[in-house]
Amino acid sequence: MKKIEAIIRPEKLDVVRQALEESGYPGLTITEIEGHGMQKGAFQQWRGEKYKLDFLPKVKVEIVCIDKDLEKIIQTLIESTYTGNVGDGKIFVYEVEEVVRIRTRERGERALV
Ligand SMILES: Nc1ncnc2c1ncn2[C@@H]1O[C@H](COP(=O)(O)OP(=O)(O)OP(=O)(O)O)[C@@H](O)[C@H]1O
Ligand SMILES: [Mg+2]
Structure with a gap:
């Protein structure tokens, strides 16, 4: 499983969701x-x-997905956040070791969605 962390423009949250x-x-x-x-x-x-905002x-936005959905989710995020201007954001991907759905005690992919 992978964790996708996307830093996006706040106004894009609704369409991303x-x-x-x-x-x-x-x-x-x-x-x-x-x-x-970079800027x-x-x-x-x-x-x-004129003043500078540092x-x-x-x-x-953080989403954990099964490995085979990774590219699909990345494409979904790109398509719903792209404007072509600086500050569109970034996507980071991490390996996830384990997931537990507390209510059912399911583990791994079964606990995801
Ligand atoms: N190397 C990084 N490490 C951690 N967070 C980052 C990094 N680069 C960007 N970010 C985060 O992503 C947000 C959006 O970055 P941004 O889209 O401006 O990236 P960029 O590299 O400057 O690309 P662009 O030139 O398209 O603006 C930043 O406000 C910051 O929170
Ligand atoms: Mg930038």
């Missing part, structure tokens, strides 16, 4: 985060004054 559900993954974890990538933040203007608000 819907796309994941349609791909058979209704379960997910989200966290409101701040971060920056190290952004300049903004307020009442004519960190920008993003949402982190």
